[in-house]
Amino acid sequence: MEESKKTSLNMDENVEGLIAYVLGPITGILLLVLEKESDFVRFHAMQSTITFVGIWIIQAFFWVIPVIGGIISWLLGLLAFAAWIVGMVKAYQGELYKFPVVGDLAEQWVKKVNF
Secondary structure, X not given: OOOOOEOXXXXXXXXXXXXXXXXXXXXXXXXXXXXXXXXXXXXXXXXXXXXXXXXXXHHHHHHOOOOHHHHHHHHHHXXXXXXXXXXXXXXXXXXXXXXXXXXXXXXXXXXHOOO
């Protein structure tokens, strides 16, 4: 069995990657600031941040539209829940899994963001 890599926060990479999704953009931003070495963790932290902030913004827009907006917002909530579960599982499995559209953005932006 392959030994898991440790991060600059002295955690296993896959565990820290999972944590990037636990509280959505809160843990995502926190790990973007704190994690200095692991590109794997920083990618998942960026993907988590972009995904959940984006969904929340879109949901807020749709809430102002009567009836259909609520339905669309509810569906986006289901999408967010599915992304949350998939992100945590894939990160824990050690996979650099990219969500459609957001994954490519995260990959590009994480290289540009250094706190």
